[in-house]
Amino acid sequence: xxxxxxxxxxxxxxxxxxxxxxxxxxxxxxxxxxxxxxxxxxxxxxxxxxxxxxxxxxxxxxxxxxxxxxxxxxxxxxxxxxxxxxxxxxxxxxxxxxxxxxxxxxxxxxxxxxxxxxxxxxxxxxxxxxxxxxxxxxxxxxxxxxxxxxxxxxxxxxxxxxxxxxxxxxxxxxxxxxxxxxxxxxxxxxxxxxxxxxxxxxxxxxxxxxxxxxxxxxxxxxxxxxxxxxxxxxxxxxxxxxxxxxxxxxxxxxxxxxxxxxxxxxxxxxxxxxxxxxxxxxxxxxxxxxxxxxxxxxxxxxxxxxxxxxxxxxxxxxxxxxxxxxxxxxxxxxxxxxxxxxxxxxxxxxxxxxxxxxxxxxxxxxxxxxxxxxxxxxxxxxxxxxxxxxxxxxxxxxxxxxxxxxxxxxxxxxxxxxxxxxxxxxxxxxxxxxxxxxxxxxxxxxx
Amino acid sequence: xxxxxxxxxxxxxxxxxxxxxxxxxxxxxxxxxxxxxxxxxxxxxxxxxxxxxxxxxxxxxxxxxxxxxxxxxxxxxxxxxxxxxxxxxxxxxxxxxxxxxxxxxxxxxxxxxxxxxxxxxxxxxxxxxxxxxxxxxxxxxxxxxxxxxxxxxxxxxxxxxxxxxxxxxxxxxxxxxxxxxxxxxxxxxxxxxxxxxxxxxxxxxxxxxxxxxxxxxxxxxxxxxxxxxxxxxxxxxxxxxxx
Numbered sequence: 001x002x003x004x005x006x007x008x009x010x011x012x013x014x015x016x017x018x019x020x021x022x023x024x025x026x027x028x029x030x031x032x033x034x035x036x037x038x039x040x041x042x043x044x045x046x047x048x049x050x051x052x053x054x055x056x057x058x059x060x061x062x063x064x065x066x067x068x069x070x071x072x073x074x075x076x077x078x079x080x081x082x083x084x085x086x087x088x089x090x091x092x093x094x095x096x097x098x099x100x101x102x103x104x105x106x107x108x109x110x111x112x113x114x115x116x117x118x119x120x121x122x123x124x125x126x127x128x129x130x131x132x133x134x135x136x137x138x139x140x141x142x143x144x145x146x147x148x149x150x151x152x153x154x155x156x157x158x159x160x161x162x163x164x165x166x167x168x169x170x171x172x173x174x175x176x177x178x179x180x181x182x183x184x185x186x187x188x189x190x191x192x193x194x195x196x197x198x199x200x201x202x203x204x205x206x207x208x209x210x211x212x213x214x215x216x217x218x219x220x221x222x223x224x225x226x227x228x229x230x231x232x233x234x235x236x237x238x239x240x241x242x243x244x245x246x247x248x249x250x251x252x253x254x255x256x257x258x259x260x261x262x263x264x265x266x267x268x269x270x271x272x273x274x275x276x277x278x279x280x281x282x283x284x285x286x287x288x289x290x291x292x293x294x295x296x297x298x299x300x301x302x303x304x305x306x307x308x309x310x311x312x313x314x315x316x317x318x319x320x321x322x323x324x325x326x327x328x329x330x331x332x333x334x335x336x337x338x339x340x341x342x343x344x345x346x347x348x349x350x351x352x353x354x355x356x357x358x359x360x361x362x363x364x365x366x367x368x369x370x371x372x373x374x375x376x377x378x379x380x381x382x383x384x385x386x387x388x389x390x391x392x393x394x395x396x397x398x399x400x401x402x403x404x405x406x407x408x409x410x411x412x413x414x415x416x417x418x419x420x421x422x423x424x425x426x427x428x429x430x431x432x433x434x435x436x437x438x439x440x441x442x443x444x445x446x447x
Numbered sequence: 448x449x450x451x452x453x454x455x456x457x458x459x460x461x462x463x464x465x466x467x468x469x470x471x472x473x474x475x476x477x478x479x480x481x482x483x484x485x486x487x488x489x490x491x492x493x494x495x496x497x498x499x500x501x502x503x504x505x506x507x508x509x510x511x512x513x514x515x516x517x518x519x520x521x522x523x524x525x526x527x528x529x530x531x532x533x534x535x536x537x538x539x540x541x542x543x544x545x546x547x548x549x550x551x552x553x554x555x556x557x558x559x560x561x562x563x564x565x566x567x568x569x570x571x572x573x574x575x576x577x578x579x580x581x582x583x584x585x586x587x588x589x590x591x592x593x594x595x596x597x598x599x600x601x602x603x604x605x606x607x608x609x610x611x612x613x614x615x616x617x618x619x620x621x622x623x624x625x626x627x628x629x630x631x632x633x634x635x636x637x638x639x640x641x642x643x644x645x646x647x648x649x650x651x652x653x654x655x656x657x658x659x660x661x662x663x664x665x666x667x668x669x670x671x672x673x674x675x676x677x678x679x680x681x682x683x684x685x686x687x688x689x690x
Contacts, residue, residue, distance in 0.1 A: 005565050012553055337549045340510070341610070342538030343566045345530045440533075441510040443549055444501070444622055 001347040010354045017327060021359065024316075024323040028363025028420055029370060031313030036371035036416050038309035040406040042302030048403045049294055053287050057224045058133060059267050062274050062286040064260040072281040073256040082262055085276050087269035090131025092124040093237050093257035096228075100204070100244045106158070106233070107199040114158035114190055120232035121200070123240030124261070132263050134225060134234075138194050139217020148213045148235040150198075152221040155189035157231045194218050200233070202247050209247045267291075313419070316363070317427040320356050324431035328352070328438075335435055336442025345436050352432035353425055360424020364417040371416075372396065375406035456483035457617060457650050458507060462516035465502055465673075476502040478673045480516070484666075486617070488684075489644055489651040491664035496656065499673035501622070504654045508541060508620050509533050520618060538567050542611035542619040544640070546626040548603040550595040550610075556582055557591050560609045567614070581609040585639060601632035605639065612643045618650045619643075625660070637663045 014021045053059055064082070066074050074093075083091045097104055097120075104121055108114040124132070126149075129141045137152050159168045172186045198213045219229040228234045237257075260282075264273050270288045277284050328335070335348060379395035382405045394402045460482040467474045476499045484490045494500040505511045506518055509525040517526045520540065528536060542563075543549075550559045557578045564574035579591055585605040587598075595603055604624060611619050621640060625633035641663055644651045653664060661667050665684030669677040680688060 001566055002568050002570070005571070016553055333549075334551060337545075337551065338562075338566070339534065340508070340537065340543050341563045341566060342534050342536075342541075344534045347566070439510065440508075440537075441505060443543070443545060444505065444510065 001343065006347060006351050006354060010351055010358060013327070013331075013351075013355055014358060020323055020326075024319050024359050025363045025366070027316035027319040028313070028360055028424070029367040031309070031316035031423075032364050032367025032416050032420050033371040033374065034312045035306065035309030035419070036368065036408060036412055037374055037406060038305035039302065039412055040371070040375055040408045042298070042305045043407040043409065043412070044405050045301060046295070046298045047407055049298055050291075051403065053291055053294070054224065056290075057287050058263075059287045059291060060264045060270060061132075061224075062262040062264065062270060062277065062284050062288075064262060064277055064282045064284050065258065066256065067281060067283045074258070074260055074282060075256045078280065078282070079257075079260055081280065082260065082277060085273055087264050087266065087273050088262055089265045090128045090133075090261075090263035092128040092132055092261050094259045094261050095123045095237055095240055095257060097121040097202070097240070097244070099258055100248070102202050102204045102244065102247065104203070105201045107201065108158060108191055108196050112199065113161055115161060116154075116157040116159070119154075119157060120226065120228045121240070122226060122228040122232065122234050123237035124234065126234075126236045128263075132225075132261060134229070135220035135222065137218040137220050139215065141217065143216070144214075145239070146212060146214050147216040148198075148233050148239075149217050149219050150193045150215050151228055151230045151232045151234075152218055154218070154231050154233070155191060155193035155196075158190060160190055198233075200243075202243060204247055207247060209243075211243055313423055317423045320359055320424055320427040321431060323359075324352060324356055324428055325434065327355075328431050328435045331435075332438055332442050333445075335438045336440055336444075339438070339440035340443040349432045349436050352435045353428045356428020356431070357421055357424045360420045360422070360427075361417070363424070364420025367420065368413045368416055372408060372413075375404075375408045378406050379404045455486075457486040457521055458482070458484040458652070459519040460507070460516070461519070463503075463506055463513050463518065464515040465499075465506060465511070466514045476673050477506065477513075480506075480673075480675060482668065482675065482678075484650060484652065486650055487644070487648045487687075488666060489641060489653065489664045491653045491655060491661050491667045492670060493655060493658070493661060493667050494670035497672075498670040500654050500656075500670050502673075503670065504620060504622055504652065507652060508543070509536070534566075538563065538614070540617045542614065542616035544604070544607050544611045544619060544621040544624045546623040548595070548600070548607045548627075550603055550606055552595055555592045555594055556587060556598070556606045559595070559606055560613055562610060563614045577613060578609070581613045582606065585609045600628055601635065604628060604632075604636055608636065608639055608643070612647075612649075615647060616649065618652065621651060621653045623655055623657075624653070625657070626655075633659075 050059070064074065072078060079091050079093060082088060104119055106116040106119055126141055126143065136149070139149075141149070153172060156170055156172045161168070170187055170189050172183055174187060176184045194215055194217065196215065198215070200211045200213050202209050202211070213233065213235075219234060221230045223230065226232075262273065262277065264270050270286055271292070274284045274286060274288065338348065376392065376395045380391060383391060383395065383402065385391060393399065395404065398404055398407065460480050463477055463480040464475070465477040467476055480503065492500050492503060506513055506526070509518070509528060513526050517524050519525070523536060525533065525536060551562070554562070557575050560578035560581055561574040564577065582588060582591055585608055587602060587605055587609070590598055590602060598606070619640070624640065625636050628636060637660065640651060643649065653660065661681065664681055665687050666678070666680050668675055
């Protein structure tokens with residue numbers, strides 16, 4: 001028999017018992033939906049967890065410290081040996097002025113007209129800026145003597161000494177806010193931080209010293225990297241150390257770093273690199289220690305949810321088997337006639353398998369569409385905003401600043417369809433074998 | 448009756464025995480049947496119910512396995528073929544006319560007649576063209592796209608005959624083909640079967656309990672209690688043999 005003939009017969013048989021086919025299909029559809037929705041909730045959970053962790057800090061950055069009471073010195077030699085480890089893409093010491101008990105004031109404009117206090121000033125190896133994942137909004141990385149990078153909103157932390165107290169600062173949050181709470185059109189600050197030279201006044205033990213800083217660019221705000229990316233100053237670590245030495249005399253700032261940051265190429269390599277660094281005799285910390293148990297828990301939840309979904313698909317499989325067995329007992333005579341007219345065993349088996357397979361396929365396909373609609377609705381409801389075309393797209397495919405409850409990736413849909421077809425074929429196997437065993441003699445039996 | 452090599456029988460039944468086990472007793476349906484049927488012969492297997500005639504037909508058509516002995520059609524031991532072998536053999540060499548017509552209810556007359564060709568894998572257009580020709584020949588040119596339920600018994604059986612003969616089988620088995628029909632239609636149907644058989648020199652095995660049917664046969668094999676009690680040529684058969 002030709003496959004097109006088998007297929008035509010199969011469709012004909014399914015249509016003949018339309019209501020029964022539809023009900024069986026509904027079973028598969030519900031099973032497929034429950035798997036897709038359950039798994040998508042699991043994926044959504046994992047994703048929002050990851051997002052949350054990322055907001056807490058960069059997941060691929062390891063913070064290295066000296067071990068309490070001993071351990072190796074965290075100096076340039078240690079830095080270069082960490083750099084040579086597999087999977088490490090960036091290493092930089094990180095120091096901040098607070099480490100040296102200095103207070104800082106920044107001045108800008110003629111006669112120190114604008115002043116900022118409590119600014120965080122940090123130093124890293126500026127050659128590693130890109131590798132560590134720092135982003136610039138404008139300008140270039142600080143390379144030359146006296147060049148520094150300012151945080152994206154550094155200019156907003158200055159107060160104007162010529163204005164009365166209470167209205168001497170520009171409030172970035174004054175205007176309207178967008179959905180995620182950021183200002184839509186912030187007012188301009190007093191001056192442009194990217195081009196205005198700044199005077200930094202350091203004070204320690206009653207001694208003050210002023211240094212002139214030239215901005216080379218603005219950093220993109222990223223709290224995971226530290227507040228200096230928002231309203232502070234970032235410069236080369238050697239430069240920072242030299243300023244401190246000029247103020248305090250050579251106080252041995254270069255002997256060792258308090259903190260070294262290590263950026264790893266991939267989240268999966270974090271624990272391995274951490275282990276190697278610990279073997280060098282340093283203590284490390286990273287988001288890994290939080291991420292690992294959370295990931296494990298999420299995976300367990302995902303499996304539980306998926307298992308719940310799978311149960312309903314298995315129930316649907318029983319439905320298919322039942323339907324097929326009924327249909328075969330109704331068609332006993334027909335099968336006998338087909339056999340007596342010379343229909344091969346193989347063709348009969350394929351015919352019944354394909355009937356079950358088609359139920360699985362249709363149930364899977366429609367189930368995918370329905371579960372996409374459900375996922376979209378759930379997401380739209382969770383956004384708690386009036387739905388518009390943009391929100392619908394965000395509900396289906398995700399978008400910047402949207403945290404979805406149900407995440408339905410393409411592979412999940414494909415897997416659901418394949419699984420449904422497999423369930424169909426699997427549950428059609430036994431009925432098809434029964435059909436094959438019906439003798440041609442059935443055609444002759446009177447009745 | 449000695450057979451010349453030219454007259455090698457198309458169906459040979461050798462020492463055929465069939466028993467059925469019913470709970471703890473064994474029923475012997477066919478005792479020891481030996482039968483040769485020549486090519487082109489219209490052989491009537493005649494008997495009352497429970498004479499074993501239906502069992503013999505099942506054996507001849509390979510529907511059941513014998514307890515002992517065997518059936519050969521064209522030299523092929525069909526009682527020893529497996530399911531697939533039988534299916535292929537039926538596709539090529541056997542046709543069936545059933546008492547209950549046995550047309551598939553979901554298919555039109557044309558599709559029903561084309562069914563044996565579909566199982567052989569002949570493309571749709573070609574096989575339906577052949578089926579339409581066949582239906583015209585049995586006088587159903589006005590019923591090509593009708594479903595079985597829209598046709599009378601006689602019309603359905605004519606479609607059944609068209610289906611049995613479409614693949615030009617060597618042997619056609621007819622199981623009480625007119626059992627459900629009135630006398631006038633019976634004559635029509637039997638004439639049709641005989642004329643097809645004559646034209647293509649096909650062998651017909653006709654199973655019946657109706658003595659009137661015997662008139663259409665060349666030869667009457669009478670069964671009682673699983674044994675052949677008489678085997679005679681009819682007048683028509685003698686005429687055919689002497690030709």
